[in-house]
Amino acid sequence: MEKMTTIKIISVLTVLHVASYVCGQTVNTGALTIAPDTQVSTLGDFDNRAGGDMINDGEFFVYGHFKNDGLLSFSPGQATGLVRFEGMYGAQDISGEGLSEFFGVRFDNPATQPAFRLSGDITVNGNAQFVDGIVYNRSGGGLVDFGPEASHEQVSDRSFVDGQVRKTGDAPFDYPVGNGGYYRGASASGLSDIEGYFTSNYTLENSDARHSHFNKEERIVFIDNEEYWEINRTGGTSDMVLSLTWHEETTPAELLSEEDGKAIHIVRWDGAKGLWVDEGGVENHEEQMVTTAVSGYGIFTLAKVLDEEKPDNSLEVYNGISPNGDGKNDFFYLKGIEHYPDNTVEVYNRWGVLVYEAKGYNNTDVRFNGYSRGRATINKGKLLPTGTYFYILKYKAEDGRAKDRSGYLYIN
CATH class of the missing domain: 2.60.40 (Immunoglobulin-like)
Known part of the structure; x- marks a missing residue:
């Protein structure tokens, strides 16, 4: 049977190759290091105060609320370190003024959704595991940031980010975003700028309330009136190839019905022109996806458009x-x-x-x-x-x- 201890961290504490289970609130005001192959758990809330410095190269289990006002990261060059949010008492707050830099993170809380209320900023440099529980940052102001080599897995309707997600670099990426109980990711890739980044979120609402569907290019016949994505280039100068999917439970049947002379394209609200513009697109019915290189950023959704004129017969x-x-x-x-x-x-x-x-x-x-x-x-x-x-x-x-x-x- 493993030993149960209570620790209140008020100064320098380094944990090496032991398993420690912490009851009650854990407060760090000094330096805390979790070495590789080491597990540390806090059964109550975790509070890394301003001036606190935590390095996690092992596994850190958080069962209560998490607040970081200090420094929290992993060792340079160390491809380990996993923070596991596994709530025992209901929804968990992830907050604080400091940037929480995780190598890996695991969201696994079956509490009433959303299971995680994010108001602080977190960066994932390795892998994020979306096992159970929605990460909600739509109103709290927090940001989920994926580094250039970061990835994620297991995203589903039970676990995604409901709010802003940012990806740094030009590697292809499927944004783990959703809303209204649905995971509705957007796949995007910057084409040339490894220092640039794009920020994305998804909303299960009619975009007409924000930008009238009456204001559109003539060839656009019908604009998706159930959902939209917002994707912005918030750093760098890179162009982007974008893929959006349709889903029978969120995408209107009028858009999905097959009609001669019409196709499904990606459209974007062009603020300068004050209308929806056709960004084009190629349909992949097997994956229920439309892909195109976009000419701008902002609000995107799917639309039914008139097929373009017949191509040159000689080509x-x-x-x-x-x-x-x-x-x-x-x-x-x-x-x-x-x-x-x-x-x-x-x-x-x-x-x-x-x-x-x-x-x-x-x-x-x-x-x-x-x-x-x-x-x-x-x-x-x-x-x-x-x-x-x-x-x-x-x-x-x-x-x-x-x-x-x-x-x-x-x-x-």
């Missing part, structure tokens, strides 16, 4: 590649592209990472043969894995008009 896209050297479908073939030499081609993976780009695509010495060659991509020069990709073709028509086409590309 045909073959959207399958099997780069195995047998001479059949070895590259991305754009039949007739030689008639439009003023063109650019971009290819993105399903996470919005640019894997190929070219100007003056011509099917001969400038062509995509399944190898990674993008300015913002990794593993340049390597054959890309089998899967579904997204292409954007921009070209100048014979009458001088700028035109574009987009769609899915399959590599096998």
Whole structure:
């Protein structure tokens, strides 16, 4: 049977390779270090006062409220450290004026939702586990920030962030956001700026109350009147590829009904123009997703739009590649592209990472043969894995008009 102790931390305390269970409120005003392979639990509230300095490289169990007004982090270069919020007495407050820097964090509280009321700022540098319990920061002012290499898992309707989530860097990321009991993440990727960041949240409400659906471009037929996402570039200069999904329980049936001559696109409220604008998009019915490169930021949602004019008859896209050297479908073939030499081609993976780009695509010495060659991509020069990709073709028509086409590309 493990020993039960009561500790009130009022000065320097370093914990090394022991398991300690703390009853009542735990107050730290000095320095507290939890070493790797060490477990420390506070059954009551935890209060890291101003001047308190906590380094967690082990496992820290928090069963009550959590407040950090001091310094709280993990050792530089140490890829360990897990803070486990596992409430025993109901909903937990996560608050404080100090930035709580976690390597890993686990949210697991089956209390009445929302289980976690966030009013302080937390940063995740490793992995966040959304097991049970909604993290609510919609009104408390707190921010969940994911670092450049951070990730998350197990997000569901039972556990997500109801409010602001920020992601730093250009790595692809699925924002773990939701509202009204639904996880409705948005997948986004910055294209070139590892120092930039985007902030996102989701609201299960009609955006018409904020921005009238009557004010829209003519080709927009119907705007989703049940939900919207707000995504802003709050740092850096990067562009973004955005994917939004539809869901039968939150997305209106009018939007999802199939109609000839109409498609589902992503639309954005353009404050400068004072109307909703069509950002375009390609539908993936298997994943119930629409993807496009966006031209601005702010309020986004899905909409039914009139299909664009028929493409030039002389231009045909073959959207399958099997780069195995047998001479059949070895590259991305754009039949007739030689008639439009003023063109650019971009290819993105399903996470919005640019894997190929070219100007003056011509099917001969400038062509995509399944190898990674993008300015913002990794593993340049390597054959890309089998899967579904997204292409954007921009070209100048014979009458001088700028035109574009987009769609899915399959590599096998």
